[in-house]
Amino acid sequence: MxxxxxxxxxxxxxxxxxxxxxxxxxxxxxxxxxxxxxxxxxxxxxxxxxxxxxxxxxxxxxxxxxxxxxxxxxxxxxxxxxxxxxxxxxxxxxxxxxxxxxxxxxxxxxxxxxxxxxxxxxxxxxxxxxxxxxxxxxxxxxxxxxxxxxxxxxxxxxxxxxxxxxxxxxxxxxxxxxxxxxxxxxxxxxxxxxxxxxxxxxxxxxxxxxxxxxxxxxxxxxxxxxxxxxxxxxxxxxxxxxxxxxxxxxxxxxxxxxxxxxxxTPAVAQILGALGAVGILWGSILALRQQQLKLLIAFSTVAQIGYLFLLFPLSNGMTEIGLDAWSGGVYFALTHACAKAAAFMATGTLVYALGSDRLDDLPGTFRRYPLSVAAFTVAGVNLMGLPPSGGFIAKWLLLTSALNSGQWWFAVVILAGSLLGAGYVFMVLSRMLLDQPQSIADSKQARPVTLTTELSALALAVFVFVLGVTATPLIALLRIGAPF
Amino acid sequence: MLKLTAIWLTHLLPGLLVTIFGIFLLQAVIALPAQPVGLTTEVQRELPNSGVTNPVTAVLLNFRGYDTLLEIAVLLLAVVAVWSLHVVPLRTGHARYVAETPVLAHLVRLLAPVMILVAGYITWIGSARPGGAFQGGSVLAAAMVLLLLASMIGIRPRQRWPLRVVAVLGLAVFVVIAGGTLVVGNQFLEYPRNQAYALMLVLESVLTISIGGTLALLFFGAIPETASFETMNDEG
Amino acid sequence: MSQFQIYGLASVLIFSIGLYGFIVHPHLVRKILAMNIMSSGIFLLLVSAARRDMHAIPDPVPHAMVLTGIVVSVSMTAFALALTRRVVAATGVAALLWMDAPVEAAPIAARNDEHSRDLDRVADPVAADRDDIHLSV
Known part of the structure; x- marks a missing residue:
């Protein structure tokens, strides 16, 4: 209570x-x-x-x-x-x-x-x-x-x-x-x-x-x-x-x-899954086309929401495979919450510091605001679903259940989404790490930021890796009272 | 031709879709069981233990009191949300409006006391017959809106605390009672049986004032303490 | 046709009229009104379903649900109307423009102290009554 x-x-x-x-x-x-x-x-x-x-x-x-x-x-x-x-x-x-x-x-x-x-x-x-x-x-x-x-x-x-x-x-x-x-x-x-x-x-x-x-x-x-x-x-x-x-x-x-x-019915589950799959691709592609940092991350959210809905067709039948898909979907929600919040917090700091959220204004930020860039990088690794982040575990569970239940097309979508995700994360990172003369970050125009904002974003991003390590007990906790 | 296509897209197509939806909905409503299924029996069985005799009040404040707690939270949330928009206050209290319409002032002078009385009565009767804090609070709010329009009362910039207290009063008392039930070792919002009526009466009265005040504040729109006003006529 | 079915039909009609109005009208005040009409349809359904048997005691639970629903919808409406005033102050129209329309190019800056005179205009019932969304500047 x-x-x-x-x-x-x-x-x-x-x-x-x-x-x-x-x-x-x-x-x-x-x-x-x-x-x-x-x-x-x-x-x-x-x-x-x-x-x-x-x-x-x-x-x-x-x-x-x-x-x-x-x-x-x-x-x-x-x-x-x-x-x-x-x-x-x-x-x-x-x-x-x-x-x-x-x-x-x-x-x-x-x-x-x-x-x-x-x-x-x-x-x-x-x-x-x-x-x-x-x-x-x-x-x-x-x-x-x-x-x-x-x-x-x-x-x-x-x-x-x-x-x-x-x-x-x-x-x-x-x-x-x-x-x-x-x-x-x-x-x-x-x-x-x-x-x-x-x-x-x-x-x-x-x-x-x-x-x-x-x-x-x-x-x-x-x-x-x-x-x-x-x-x-x-x-x-x-x-x-x-x-x-x-x-x-x-x-x-x-x-x-x-x-x-x-x-x-399974048909309704398939509809939800199909919409999720289209959402993954559509959101990722639009994220790749953005010129503004926060819009890019927002479209990435549209893509990541798609993964959550894959849970419904994959967990159909309520078997051991279904349990994997269910746990994977929920774990995905958990890791995405931390990673995406950290990404928004880190970029929020940068956007405030630079006074702009255009991707082209990002070069040079890594030197002046290393903590925020680090936080974004760590969160980005999770969005791509690379080990040892929690996002990797979640995607792995979804992927195996897609293959084990014979719905290989969802596996293809999951992999494609990860590749596209890597694409937009690198698109941002490459700009952040670029050393460009006369960048905003190096000029006097860039505002100082507080350590509180930078450290809280970094801490949350690092926590995503903790989620990668502590997956076993957490998924055991998740199974208490699970519908399977 | 182009215009026809436009109408087709903006009006006829939505009309068609809504009609199809309406047919589905009608089918669903007709398919509902003709005999009532519900919680009437359960409510009637426990009504003697609820502290009141009006079943709706028993459901609202006792059986499903938790929903009502959250609903009072929604009202406070609306005030916070509206204030966070920093809109400009409505121009009540213009001497011109009042002077141009003597009927308004006269009528309000007649009606407001009656409305306040009715609000109190509706709240009081709520424990036994149809009525209660929401109905009473709405009448009270209507009275206050009328008084505001006729500029017989005004909201002045310096009233930071009184107005805020009115806005949080209902939620605060509810939360205190809810916390109190936990502290004395009951379930959350489980009133002690012999004090249930008294507690619910206190709750109803406070909620009436808070709901009335909150709705009037929502009507007013702006944050009182930051709003700038012309001098107001404050008789009454 | 039982009494409940008559009320049921009415509630379906009310909800559908509200839904149609919500889709068709661009003016924000009309959209907000349409939503209130839709809520009324749902409330009517609940209240009439509570008394499907005319000889029995009506079910009090739907009544309580409706009261809660009304308070929620009042709160939403209050906020939506206040937000409409801010939308008018920000864009000059009481409607949502197309997604990609540059909001920054709006005629009036959303400076808090500057928008008061424009707000008077949308508060004017005549302006709100007109179907066209453009307010004369």
Missing amino acids: WPILLPLIGTIFTFLFKRGGAATISLVTVSAITLAVAGLTRQVLQHGEQYYAVGGWEAPLGIALHADGLSVLMLIMTTIVGASTSVYAMGYVFQGPRAGSAVGGYFFWPLWMFLWTALNVIFLSADIFNLYVGLEILSLSAVALVTLEGKPAAIVAGMRYLLASFLGSLAFLLGVALLYTASGTLELNSLGTRMLSNPSSGLALALIMLGLALKTALFPLHFWLPPAHASAAAPVSALLSGLVVKATFYMVLRLWFDVFPAIA
């Missing part, structure tokens, strides 16, 4: 106090959440899956909370990315209205605490309407964080994001309404057991998947993501690409395996 209550308390205090105080309160909250998540992890490791009846009312009357390996791993991911982003944001100079004044960047803290509340609510919920409320908190705070930047591009991107997200929520809510009126329960497991194959449940499946795919930016519903993620402030981009799309993906995963197994 505390993982949900703590960020909520954090919102109240960050809202009441001014900027300096807000950052300090956030750090206290971050530490408290870390302790709470660690406690829950220990509980799940020792006693297996945990159920909790809120208010002492058992489901279906009350709302049930549920923590299994998957929830706990998502909570850990949120805590790690969230903690480093919080540290980063303390050193980051926010733009937007009243930048520099007492309120510039002030609203970041309460909004971010709301976002964190929503993430933890979603990861622990076992009730579909409760998931909807969590989803709304998530969307509203995410959009407000994008528009915090205040530039016209961010405002317009935020509006587009808001409309897409609102539409996704309505589709989801209509699906929930159909499910409840058909089966009379909101609790996920009992929804799953009462699922019948009829027009209402079929449409509910379609609406919920469509709504969540829109919010997760699955190809071709990804149109809102690149402008929103690219125009937001750097810590916000890190949170959006790292955590927000993972939360909606987690919901797809949870509902797919807990609620819809009775009617989710």
Whole structure:
């Protein structure tokens, strides 16, 4: 319970106090959440899956909370990315209205605490309407964080994001309404057991998947993501690409395996997988064509989201191979969250320092800002999926399950995506490492950056390698309460 | 010709798609079981233990109180989000509007006290009959919006703390109660049986004020403390 | 045809009208209104399904869901309207231009202190009522 209550308390205090105080309160909250998540992890490791009846009312009357390996791993991911982003944001100079004044960047803290509340609510919920409320908190705070930047591009991107997200929520809510009126329960497991194959449940499946795919930016519903993620402030981009799309993906995963197994046919799984595959190629190719650093990384997110959806066709049949695909997909989400957040944080520092996010302005940065370039490099290795990063393990699991289940075409896509990924990462790195006379980085125009921002990005990037080493215990944790 | 293609793309095609979707939706709705399936029995069984006799209030504040806690969080989030946009305040309090429409001022003077009374009544009755904090809060908000429009109340720049406290009040009290249930060793949001009614009544009253205030703040739009105003007429 | 089916048909119609409006109208205020209409359709479905048997006690859970849904949709609407004012201040139109349209080339800079006079214009009900999205400058 505390993982949900703590960020909520954090919102109240960050809202009441001014900027300096807000950052300090956030750090206290971050530490408290870390302790709470660690406690829950220990509980799940020792006693297996945990159920909790809120208010002492058992489901279906009350709302049930549920923590299994998957929830706990998502909570850990949120805590790690969230903690480093919080540290980063303390050193980051926010733009937007009243930048520099007492309120510039002030609203970041309460909004971010709301976002964190929503993430933890979603990861622990076992009730579909409760998931909807969590989803709304998530969307509203995410959009407000994008528009915090205040530039016209961010405002317009935020509006587009808001409309897409609102539409996704309505589709989801209509699906929930159909499910409840058909089966009379909101609790996920009992929804799953009462699922019948009829027009209402079929449409509910379609609406919920469509709504969540829109919010997760699955190809071709990804149109809102690149402008929103690219125009937001750097810590916000890190949170959006790292955590927000993972939360909606987690919901797809949870509902797919807990609620819809009775009617989710292999054909639907193939459609999701095919869209994911096209997304990988499309996102990567567009990333290669970008001239702006943050847009490139945002399109890379579109590509990486595609990998997540390969999980559905590959895990079909719920066998040992399926378990590999499932673990691979979830591990991919985890490593991508850390790597992508680190990449956005590192480039955010560079973009602020250079006053430009054009790729052509990057030369010379490696000498002046070596820590940020190092952080981007390390994160980039993970995006390519090279050993010993965690991304390698995740891709390996997906790849082997694709080959073992005889769906070789997905293996081809995974390899092609990795090659293209290497392409765009090198495209950035080669510019960063270029030694060019009269580069911006060497001129007086380049601004000094704080050590806090550089080190927090580097720490998070290095953590991706830790994930490469600790994969075995983490995947064992993931299998507690897995649907296989 | 070109124009026809344009209409086809912008209006007829979406119309066709929406119609197809609507047919699917209708089919799904008709396929729903004719006999109600739901949680009526469960709610009725536990209603005596909930502390109130209105089933909707019991669901909102007790059985599914956690959703309501989050929903109050959404309201505060909306205030934070709207304030983070730094929009310019609505021009309420222009003496000109009020002078041009004497009806408004007169009517508001008549209506506002009644509305506030109704808001209180609706909240109070919520434990037994249809009503409750949300309905009462909305009426209260409507009264405040009317008062704002007629410039009988104003939001002044120096009111940093009072307005912020109104905005967080509902969530803060809810969180304190929720934390309290954990501290005394109950489940999260599990009210002690004999204090359930009292706790829910406190909650309802605080929520009414907070919801009313929050909705009025959302209507106003701008951050009070940074907004610059002309001098306002503040009788009442 | 049972009473529930009549209400069900109505809610489908309301939702579809909202969806159509959302797709067809470029004006942001209309889009936001359309979304509210869609929500109303869902709420009507929930409330009418709660009382499919006219002789039984209606199910209170959908009622609570609808109340929560209304609060969520009010919050979303409030933020969306405030954001619309910022969009107008940033681009001069209360609509989203094409994805690739250079936002930087907008007529009005989004300087916070400068946008007040333009906001008055979108707040003007007559301007919002017109179907064309371009506000006379």
